[in-house]
Amino acid sequence: MKISDILSRGRSFSFEFFPPKTPAAEVQLEQALLELEPLGPSFVSVTYGAGGSTRERTHEVVVGILTRTSMTPMAHLTCAGHTRAELRGIVGRYRDAGVENILALHGDPPAELGLGPGELAYATDLVELVRDTGDFSVGVAVHPEGHPASPDRATDRRNQAHKLHLADFGVSQFFFRVSDYTAFMDDMAAYDVTAPVLPGIMPVTNVASVARMAAMSGAAFPPELEARLARHGDDAEAVRREGIDAATELCQGLLDAGAPGLHFYTLNRSHATRDIYANLGLAAGGAG
Numbered sequence: 001m002k003i004s005d006i007l008s009r010g011r012s013f014s015f016e017f018f019p020p021k022t023p024a025a026e027v028q029l030e031q032a033l034l035e036l037e038p039l040g041p042s043f044v045s046v047t048y049g050a051g052g053s054t055r056e057r058t059h060e061v062v063v064g065i066l067t068r069t070s071m072t073p074m075a076h077l078t079c080a081g082h083t084r085a086e087l088r089g090i091v092g093r094y095r096d097a098g099v100e101n102i103l104a105l106h107g108d109p110p111a112e113l114g115l116g117p118g119e120l121a122y123a124t125d126l127v128e129l130v131r132d133t134g135d136f137s138v139g140v141a142v143h144p145e146g147h148p149a150s151p152d153r154a155t156d157r158r159n160q161a162h163k164l165h166l167a168d169f170g171v172s173q174f175f176f177r178v179s180d181y182t183a184f185m186d187d188m189a190a191y192d193v194t195a196p197v198l199p200g201i202m203p204v205t206n207v208a209s210v211a212r213m214a215a216m217s218g219a220a221f222p223p224e225l226e227a228r229l230a231r232h233g234d235d236a237e238a239v240r241r242e243g244i245d246a247a248t249e250l251c252q253g254l255l256d257a258g259a260p261g262l263h264f265y266t267l268n269r270s271h272a273t274r275d276i277y278a279n280l281g282l283a284a285g286g287a288g
């Protein structure tokens, strides 16, 4: 099913996974998929390691979800380091396998791989290539706090609005304040953007790792959230519970503010997402 059709019917609740690199990671992903499928997600997505060794694995995991589970998959795809012909080949294989949804991204391959820039300059070029290759529903990445490489906020907002005009929907980078999302959507409305944008949710269950990811993505790790978690010191279970509570409050605030759904970064684990689902009172299968 196409995600644009899912979104036109009402709120969407989706989960993001990454392709496993080791047999143990493969078992963990299988387990997470098994435990999250009963929640009836609207769709699930699988990331693409720009320049990484797991690129072929994304295809396998996406097609596996399509053929072996009841869930609708979306494949992430990055254009960095790829030729046009390679990208057409990857997208064509998805089309032929019956995959209907692609998140078109630029990607940041590590410099040490020496991949070169690739033939496409921006994610918008990949949106066009995907549309030329098949009848897909195409999403794009959205950065509510601005993309770290943008020269200034006005340019950043203009580029993001242009991208959302071309795409069917957006999925956002994670952030921790409802106002980051509402301010972004207000700015997009000023550019006449009508595409729905699903806020990305990263529950903080481990302060150090999320603080590191936030620094890389340009998301602010708000001092008030840090202080709230720091109150629990080394009590890892209490930190986890507080992180789940904070994420639940963020989710509720976003839904109250009119967000068209929620997109959970699961990190291939099911617990945090299941706990937040329960806190929000989302019944299994009630997500569609």
Ligand SMILES: Cc1cc2nc3c(=O)[nH]c(=O)nc-3n(C[C@H](O)[C@H](O)[C@H](O)COP(=O)(O)OP(=O)(O)OC[C@H]3O[C@@H](n4cnc5c(N)ncnc54)[C@H](O)[C@@H]3O)c2cc1C
Binding pocket: 046, 047, 048, 049, 050, 076, 077, 078, 104, 105, 106, 107, 108, 121, 122, 123, 124, 140, 141, 142, 143, 147, 148, 149, 150, 155, 156, 159, 160, 163, 171, 172, 173, 174, 200
């Ligand atoms: C929901 C989500 C999922 C992601 N999944 C993956 C994944 O699976 N694999 C992965 O490797 N990475 C992933 N990323 C990370 C993403 O690849 C990086 O954030 C990357 O740096 C930017 O990708 P983009 O698609 O937003 O790029 P773009 O939209 O191409 O933007 C990149 C930069 O170019 C600028 N720009 C855009 N258009 C123009 C223009 N016309 N003129 C001048 N400048 C312009 C933008 O302002 C920005 O600074 C994901 C990010 C998000 C939010």
